Amino acid sequence: xxxxxxxxxxxxxxxxxxxxxxxxSLAIAVGAFTLTLSLAAGQxxxxxxxxxxxxxxxxxxxxxxxxxxxxxxxxxxxxxxYTDDLSSTTAGSGASVAVKMLTKDDIAKLQARTDIKEVxxxxxxxxxxxxxxxxxxxxxxxxNYYDSSILSDVAAGxxxxxxxxxxxxxxxxxxxxxxxxxxxxxxxxGKTVVVTVPQVTATPTQEDITNAFVSxxxxxxxxxxxxxxxxxxxxxxxxxxxxxxxxTSNPQLHVSTTAAGExxxxxxxxxxxxxxxxxATAIAKHDPAVTKTTLEKDHGYSVQTAKDAQGLxxxxxxxLQGIVAxxxxxxxxxxxxxxxxxxxxxxxxxxxxxxxxxxxxxxRRDIGKLFRYEAAWIGFLGGALGVGLALxxxxxxNPWITKQLDLGGQTLLIFVWWQVAILILSLxxxxxxxxxxxxxxxxxxxxxxxxRTE
Amino acid sequence: xIEVRAVTKTYxxxxxxxxxxxxxxxxxxxxxxxxxxxxxxxxxxxxxxxMSGLDRPESGEIMIDGENILTFKQKxxxxxxxxxxxxxxxSFFVQGNESCYNNVGLPLEIARVPMRHRxxxxxxxxDAVGLLEKKKQRARDLSGGQKQRLxxxxxxxxxxxxxxxxxxxxxxxxxxGASVEKLLFDYNKKNNTTLIVVTxxxxxAKRCDMQVYIKxxxxxRVLGGAQ
Numbered sequence: 001x002x003x004x005x006x007x008x009x010x011x012x013x014x015x016x017x018x019x020x021x022x023x024x025s026l027a028i029a030v031g032a033f034t035l036t037l038s039l040a041a042g043q044x045x046x047x048x049x050x051x052x053x054x055x056x057x058x059x060x061x062x063x064x065x066x067x068x069x070x071x072x073x074x075x076x077x078x079x080x081x082y083t084d085d086l087s088s089t090t091a092g093s094g095a096s097v098a099v100k101m102l103t104k105d106d107i108a109k110l111q112a113r114t115d116i117k118e119v120x121x122x123x124x125x126x127x128x129x130x131x132x133x134x135x136x137x138x139x140x141x142x143x144n145y146y147d148s149s150i151l152s153d154v155a156a157g158x159x160x161x162x163x164x165x166x167x168x169x170x171x172x173x174x175x176x177x178x179x180x181x182x183x184x185x186x187x188x189x190g191k192t193v194v195v196t197v198p199q200v201t202a203t204p205t206q207e208d209i210t211n212a213f214v215s216x217x218x219x220x221x222x223x224x225x226x227x228x229x230x231x232x233x234x235x236x237x238x239x240x241x242x243x244x245x246x247x248t249s250n251p252q253l254h255v256s257t258t259a260a261g262e263x264x265x266x267x268x269x270x271x272x273x274x275x276x277x278x279x280a281t282a283i284a285k286h287d288p289a290v291t292k293t294t295l296e297k298d299h300g301y302s303v304q305t306a307k308d309a310q311g312l313x314x315x316x317x318x319x320l321q322g323i324v325a326x327x328x329x330x331x332x333x334x335x336x337x338x339x340x341x342x343x344x345x346x347x348x349x350x351x352x353x354x355x356x357x358x359x360x361x362x363x364r365r366d367i368g369k370l371f372r373y374e375a376a377w378i379g380f381l382g383g384a385l386g387v388g389l390a391l392x393x394x395x396x397x398n399p400w401i402t403k404q405l406d407l408g409g410q411t412l413l414i415f416v417w418w419q420v421a422i423l424i425l426s427l428x429x430x431x432x433x434x435x436x437x438x439x440x441x442x443x444x445x446x447x448x449x450x451x452r453t454e
Numbered sequence: 455x456i457e458v459r460a461v462t463k464t465y466x467x468x469x470x471x472x473x474x475x476x477x478x479x480x481x482x483x484x485x486x487x488x489x490x491x492x493x494x495x496x497x498x499x500x501x502x503x504x505m506s507g508l509d510r511p512e513s514g515e516i517m518i519d520g521e522n523i524l525t526f527k528q529k530x531x532x533x534x535x536x537x538x539x540x541x542x543x544x545s546f547f548v549q550g551n552e553s554c555y556n557n558v559g560l561p562l563e564i565a566r567v568p569m570r571h572r573x574x575x576x577x578x579x580x581d582a583v584g585l586l587e588k589k590k591q592r593a594r595d596l597s598g599g600q601k602q603r604l605x606x607x608x609x610x611x612x613x614x615x616x617x618x619x620x621x622x623x624x625x626x627x628x629x630x631g632a633s634v635e636k637l638l639f640d641y642n643k644k645n646n647t648t649l650i651v652v653t654x655x656x657x658x659a660k661r662c663d664m665q666v667y668i669k670x671x672x673x674x675r676v677l678g679g680a681q
Contacts, residue, residue: 001563002563005563012552016552352545353549356543359541360560361561361564362532362536451547
């Protein structure tokens with residue numbers, strides 16, 4: 001018998017048992033539906049994460065730290081040997097942990113290298129308060145420095161070309177501040193902003209106090225204990241628009257790296273954190289992965305590339321996707337038994353038909369094929385049904401999900417045609433495997449016995 | 455010409471051995487109509503199965519046109535059956551869910567007849583049994599006589615040289631039974647097809663050119679034929 005004839009007969013046999021075929025394939029459809037959605041959601045999440053990183057991290061960017069504990073999970077946990085270069089910093093949990101910091105020497109060494117450029121230490125900036133020109137109140141804000149590798153949208157004003165820093169007397173204000181400040185973006189551009197930076201005072205020694213008293217009397221001693229602050233003055237260059245692609249949802253004031261360095265130096269002067277940095281960012285001139293290896297070998301630093309950061313996010317997405325896919329696979333396994341069961345019943349019901357076909361000279365192999373193709377059809381129908389439902393749901397839900405999760409134009413469920421095709425194809429294969437035993441039973445039926453049943 | 459030579463078929467082993475066919479021999483000339491007559495359990499159905507290659511006897515030969523089909527491999531027996539033989543059963547064995555057209559098409563599909571030749575042959579066979587106007591109907595909607603006529607159409611569509619009929623009128627009333635008999639004998643005469651009817655109906659057997667009486671697995675009497 002020709003393959004096409006067997007396939008058509010198999011198709012007709014299924015058509016004639018519509019209810020049973022539908023219910024059996026529905027079981028597969030449940031698994032296919034869940035798998036398709038998990039694939040689509042995983043794809044969407046990865047693309048979203050990818051966009052997020054592309055918009056926030058230069059692919060050539062390197063994140064350099066001296067202490068592996070900073071970039072590895074569980075920093076600050078447990079016990080470690082004390083060395084003099086340990087400094088205390090704050091871990092994510094708020095607990096203070098001791099880690100090795102980069103020193104000014106380290107930065108200088110990095111800046112001297114030819115395979116990287118734009119080495120910028122990570123300054124942790126803090127301000128006591130900020131005053132805006134023309135507004136009486138003082139505000140507490142968070143401060144950061146401008147990353148020239150990211151192109152941002154502006155609500156007013158202008159930004160320098162990509163890769164160029166703003167000048168040291170310029171500042172960028174996020175759009176989110178406008179409401180609180182009660183001004184428009186246009187009004188704010190060109191205004192002066194004064195940032196008051198506190199200096200962490202070291203506790204004066206007895207000698208310091210004596211010296212101060214001798215030179216300036218009571219007043220000098222009081223001054224020694226008074227908290228010191230310094231005002232840094234900037235002009236607003238632009239107002240930044242909020243971006244759905246921004247990693248940090250925390251709106252910050254942005255100053256230039258130069259200004260950030262000055263502010264940090266002032267703030268940490270005289271403390272144990274002076275001239276020490278948690279890490280540094282740099283831009284690799286060539287392959288970041290190669291630079292990473294050399295840096296780690298030459299200096300013993302721990303380096304993260306943009307790809308590493310991406311990998312971290314992807315691992316998270318993959319684990320979530322794996323969990324959903326696991327449940328879908330369970331559903332599929334259950335449906336496999338459904339197929340086996342249905343096909344066994346079908347063989348029993350059609351015993352005389354099988355006997356007749358054998359009497360007419362149909363070969364064992366072809367009878368086995370007939371039942372396997374029926375199973376394949378069930379698998380295909382189930383796959384198509386599940387995938388179809390998932391596509392419809394994705395199409396209906398995507399706008400809503402995007403709105404709810406505030407993804408800013410990014411869709412969460414992304415269907416990739418070849419993934420869907422492979423899914424349906426593998427369901428057909430799974431169905432054929434499930435139909436194997438019943439098909440074998442049919443092929444092995446004794447035609448004489450089979451013709452005796454009515 | 456079909457020669458059955460010393461065919462012995464047993465079921466079971468040792469103590470429970472049952473001899474279904476015991477040293478059966480006879481010869482059927484081409485184009486003859488033959489009745490194999492016997493009571494139920496006499497071994498007549500087993501004889502039909504052995505002659506068609508569905509069942510394999512312990513010893514003996516089935517010579518069809520000079521070839522012993524018992525020496526064929528399974529594949530060759532299947533091809534032989536699909537090209538040379540056809541069957542009609544007491545309980546019709548038409549596929550109720552399929553249309554009449556597709557019921558008749560089955561032997562052509564099995565014999566790998568090209569698709570373009572099928573339509574005319576199927577319609578011709580359906581026309582020969584008077585069911586052409588029912589070709590789109592499902593077989594389960596037909597009456598008993600119509601089902602057996604459909605089975606005849608299915609049997610003759612691939613122009614067999616040997617047509618086996620196992621109690622073809624057993625499930626039919628006398629009027630429809632007579633019309634089915636007429637179809638079979640007419641076809642036998644017109645196309646020179648060997649017709650082998652397995653029956654216990656003496657009246658039907660008497661219409662055949664040759665009668666093989668079988669009892670307890672043994673041929674007790676052969677009337678007519680090439681002796």
